[in-house]
Amino acid sequence: MLPLHRLLFGVVHKIVLPLKQKRTEANYLDLTLMELLLSKIQINLPALILSHIHGLCVFDKKERGLEYGFWLGMVFEHFGVPVREWQIQTIKDVLRVVDHETIPSTKRRANAPTQQLRASLIAKNEEITALQGSHSTVIDKLHIDYGLEHARLAEEISRLKEELAQTQAALNTERLSNSNGLKHLYELLTKDSPSSSSTFPPSV
Known part of the structure; x- marks a missing residue:
């Protein structure tokens, strides 16, 4: 090597990719x-540093010392990460106590695009949750209304069937x-027809 x-x-x-x-x-x-x-x-360089640290955290099984001290x-001190001075620390000593979801944003980066996107994503998730709750409430109400309407229609159909049966019976x-009355009248007319024909003279 030259x-x-x-x-x-x-x-x-x-310097760039340091290891102990x-x-x-x-x-x-x-x-x-x-x-x-x-x-x-x-x-x-920032992306390279983060990628290097991530690679050590995920793929390195030897718990090597974390450089970039x-x-x-100053970054660790700002976020309250305990750093022991003058001692070699491994990746797990430093990063395992950090909750990356709750790291507060500084005022200088409060309006950064990443923060804005994260806030927008949180707002969209809350909106989706609210819409899902509203949708579930509407669906439940529709199910209840459908059940009540179905029961009412079934009762109405049963009542109409009963009325139809009564009407048919009547x-x-x-x-x-009427058939018996007509039959009786026919029998009376048939029985009285010879006598009535002898009483009245035939018409000319």
Whole structure:
């Protein structure tokens, strides 16, 4: 490794992607950062730091020491994260006590786009919850109204069927009575027809 490359590797290894453990071989990320430094291409250092810390927290099983103390010390103190001075701390010592959901926003970043998006998301979630509650109430009311209307219609249909049956029975009774009356009248007319024909003379 050339002296310039060795110097760049030291910058990457000790400043950009620091670890307490020594490394003598450069990996793909180290080589990429060295190439960016040589090419004078701007590096998104905050995103790189967060990605490096996240990788150590999630994928590193050796509980290596967390560097960036000279950069992140004031940040931890601001959010009340206990930092023991002059002692090597692991990732878990520092980050396991932080509740990322309850970290307060500073006044300087109160109107940041991220905060605005988070507030908008919370408002939308509350609106969705309210709409779901209102929708559930309306559905329950519709079910109750439908049940009452269905019961009323069933009772009305039963009453109409009963009235129809009574009407049909009355019609049958009346039809039978009329039939008997007509039959009796016919018998009377048939019985009296010879005598009536002999009483009156035939017409000319």
